Amino acid sequence: MKIGLFIPCYVDALYPEVGVATYKLLTSLGLDVAYPLDQTCCGQPMANAGFENMAGKIADSFDEKFAGFDYVVAPSASCTAFVKLYHPRLAKGHHECLTSKKIMDVVEFIHDVVKPSSLKARFPHVVSVHNSCHGVRELGLSSPSERNVPQFNKIIDLLRMVDGITIREPERKDECCGFGGMFSVEEPDVSTRMGEDKIARHMATGAEYITGPDSSCLMHMQGIARKENKPIKFIHVVQILAAGL
Template sequence: MKIALSIPCFIDQFYPQVGIAAVELLEKLNIDFEVPKNQTCCGQPMANSGYEDEAKKTYHHFIDLFKDYDKTVMISGSCTHHVQHNYTNIEQTKDVKNVRNNIEDISQFLLEHYIDEIGPVHFPHRIALHTGCHSLRGQRFGTSSELVTEKKTGLEGMLKHVTGVEVVPLSRPNECCGFGGTFSVVHEAISIKMGRDKLNDVQDKKIEYLISNDMSCLMHLEGIIKKENRNIKVAHILELLNGSIK
């Protein structure tokens, strides 16, 4: 299988350590993959802001980069969801369908195919888990609490071979962090209030690390943490599984 790793623009620019953790983890698992050059934005920020037509150029560029791969794994649930469900706005060629049907969030990919080969990793800390809304509700990575249905393993399943860790349940574990991409710009006050609610819960439970599969959520929450000098650390699940957190 020919696999490509897609690194979202905000990770490339602001959190390169997450991209490095992804590469190192895939290499440890002996997965044959490539990281195509000239990667840019998937187009989600423009589309979410109402500039769908302008975003189409980025859609076509993304398709051109990944059309020849059997599987594309992406380090973002929201970006993955956007490619799967919003690239319907361009002509559905064979290449477009191939990329849309074969792109997957890297966390889901690892959980489904490689979880028993990861680790062991020792992480003796109190943590809480946050699954991004697009992953949880859009891709069914786990089961949101409002659904009365069979529970699916999500982020917690990725800790299968992590020792020493104490996972502390949040009071409202499935609640949005308040980021929502450009929602945080247009509705800043609401966005910050939602983020504070999430962080207050984390802080009240004396949690050391907030772990997520989507760095965009953590980017929003980390901004509030730094602004308000809160004693909480954030990290992507890939950093934890790779043993990158020092």
């Protein structure tokens, strides 16, 4: 199968190492991965800001760029969820929007499609897992803690294959960190306080690192931690899964 690698804007601009780790991880699993050089933003920032006409054109272009792949894989639960759930509405009347049916977050893809029995990674550190809102509520990377359903976490399932790692979860494990895209711009004080509370719960686990599937959430918490000199580090989950490759 042919895999189209989608690297979101903020990952490309701020965390390119996450994109590199995603490529290394997927190819180490024997997959045929290509990175379309002319790919663009998925349109989420424009749509969230109320400019859906602009986002609709980007959705059309996005679908064209990734038309020839069996799967589209991205290291971002947020952008993946936007393409999967909102591109069909933005593209309504234009085309079928096939990409929305084949895009997957990298954790979801490896867990549900590749299903490896082992990984080559080693990460001898204590990590606290951050379940991002899009991952929990829209992609099902983990079960919502408030629902009376069997509990699961695909992020933790994969991390358990990493040699030397110690995995922790914070109290209120799927409560929002306060980023929320435009929310952090429009309500910065509330957003910051939510981030502070979330960081405190992660740090209470004794973790050296906070990890998760969304660089946006990690970026938000990392900014607060640096500003307030909190002794905690941040790393995208795919960097752990690819550690040592």
